[in-house]
Amino acid sequence: MIGIDPHKATHTAVAVDDNEHVLDGFKVRASTVQVDRLREWADQFDQRQWAVESANGLGYLVAQQLVAAGETVFDVPPVLAARVRLLGSGRTQKNDPNDARSVAVAALRSDRLAVVRPDDHRRVLRLLAKRHRDMARLRTKHCTRLHALLLELEPGGISSHITVTKANQLLSRVVVDDQVTHHRVMIAQELIDDIARSDTALKASKKRISTAVAASGTTLCDIVGIGPVCAGVIIGYTGDISRFPTKGHFATYNGTAPIEVSSGPNAKHRLNLRGNRTINHVIHIAAICQLRHNSEGRVYYDRKIAEGKSSKDAIRALKRRISDRVYRHLIDDTIRTVSA
Numbered sequence: 001m002i003g004i005d006p007h008k009a010t011h012t013a014v015a016v017d018d019n020e021h022v023l024d025g026f027k028v029r030a031s032t033v034q035v036d037r038l039r040e041w042a043d044q045f046d047q048r049q050w051a052v053e054s055a056n057g058l059g060y061l062v063a064q065q066l067v068a069a070g071e072t073v074f075d076v077p078p079v080l081a082a083r084v085r086l087l088g089s090g091r092t093q094k095n096d097p098n099d100a101r102s103v104a105v106a107a108l109r110s111d112r113l114a115v116v117r118p119d120d121h122r123r124v125l126r127l128l129a130k131r132h133r134d135m136a137r138l139r140t141k142h143c144t145r146l147h148a149l150l151l152e153l154e155p156g157g158i159s160s161h162i163t164v165t166k167a168n169q170l171l172s173r174v175v176v177d178d179q180v181t182h183h184r185v186m187i188a189q190e191l192i193d194d195i196a197r198s199d200t201a202l203k204a205s206k207k208r209i210s211t212a213v214a215a216s217g218t219t220l221c222d223i224v225g226i227g228p229v230c231a232g233v234i235i236g237y238t239g240d241i242s243r244f245p246t247k248g249h250f251a252t253y254n255g256t257a258p259i260e261v262s263s264g265p266n267a268k269h270r271l272n273l274r275g276n277r278t279i280n281h282v283i284h285i286a287a288i289c290q291l292r293h294n295s296e297g298r299v300y301y302d303r304k305i306a307e308g309k310s311s312k313d314a315i316r317a318l319k320r321r322i323s324d325r326v327y328r329h330l331i332d333d334t335i336r337t338v339s340a
Contacts, residue, residue, distance in 0.1 A: 080110065084109075218333050
C-alpha cells in the first residue's frame with residue numbers, strides 16, 4: 001500500500017507492506033509530470049494500491065490522475081489518518097513521511113474506504129452546488145454590511161429581509177446634508193449594486209443546477225422540501241451511494257443518526273455533530289419545509305410530539321426519516337440508471 005500526503009507544492013509517498021513496515025519513500029514536486037514520476041518510482045512494487053489523503057480535497061488532482069493511469073486509489077479521510085498517526089506513535093507530531101505512512105496504514109487496515117472513481121455527472125453537480133453556496137454566502141455578507149450601514153442612516157434600518165428595492169427606498173428618504181452622510185449613502189449604493197449582481201448570478205446559477213439535476217434523472221425532487229439546489233448538493237456530496245451498505249451508514253455519514261454513549265446497563269444517545277454538515281443542512285431545510293406544509297413529515301412530527309418528544313427531538317427524528325427516504329431514492333436511481 002502506497003500512502004500519499006498531498007500538499008500544494010509537493011507530494012510525499014511512502015510504501016508499506018502487510019506488516020506496516022516502511023519499504024521506501026519518495027517526494028515529488030507538484031508538476032505536470034508528478035504522476036509519471038510517482039509511477040516510475042512505484043514500478044518496483046509488482047502489486048500495489050494507492051491511498052491519497054483527502055482525495056476530494058487537496059489530493060483531488062493527483063488521485064484523479066492516478067485513476068486515469070489505471071491505478072487503484074483509496075480516499076483516506078484526514079481524521080482517520082490522524083488517528084492512525086496518534087495510535088501508532090503515541091504522539092501527534094507531524095511530518096510528511098509520517099503522515100504518508102499513516103495514510104497507507106489507514107488504507108491497509110480499513111475495509112470501508114471509498115475507492116476513487118473517475119469524475120462523472122456527480123462531480124458537475126458538486127461544483128455547481130458549491131458555486132451556488134459560495135455566491136449565496138457572498139450575498140449574505142453584502143446584506144450584513146449594508147444593514148449595519150443603513151442603521152447609521154435610519155433608526156431600525158430595514159426590519160425585514162433586505163432586498164434591492166427596499167434598500168433603494170430607504171436611501172431615497174435620506175437627507176444628505178454633510179460629507180459623512182454623503183459617503184455613507186455612496187457606500188450603501190455600492191453595496192446595493194453588489195447585492196443586485198449577486199441576485200442575478202444566483203438566478204443564473206439556480207437555472208444551471210436545475211438543468212444539471214434534470215439531466216441526472218434523479219427522483220429526489222419528489223421528496224417534499226427538496227428542490228433542484230438541495231438535490232444537487234445531496235448527489236454531488238454523496239457521490240457513489242453504493243459505498244453505504246445500509247441507510248444507517250448513510251445517516252451516520254450525513255450526521256442524522258445519533259451517537260451512542262452508553263455505559264454499562266444505561267443505553268444513551270446524543271446528538272451527532274459530525275458527518276457531512278453540508279448534506280445535514282440540506283436535510284434540515286427539507287425538514288423545516290415539511291413542517292410548514294400539510295405533508296407526511298408534518299404528520300410524523302405531530303405524532304412524535306404526542307409521544308412526549310420535545311420539538312428538537314421530533315425534528316431530529318424527522319431528519320433521520322428524510323435521510324432514509326433520500327437513501328432509498330438514491331439507490332433506486334442508481335438501479336434504474338444501471339438497468340437502462
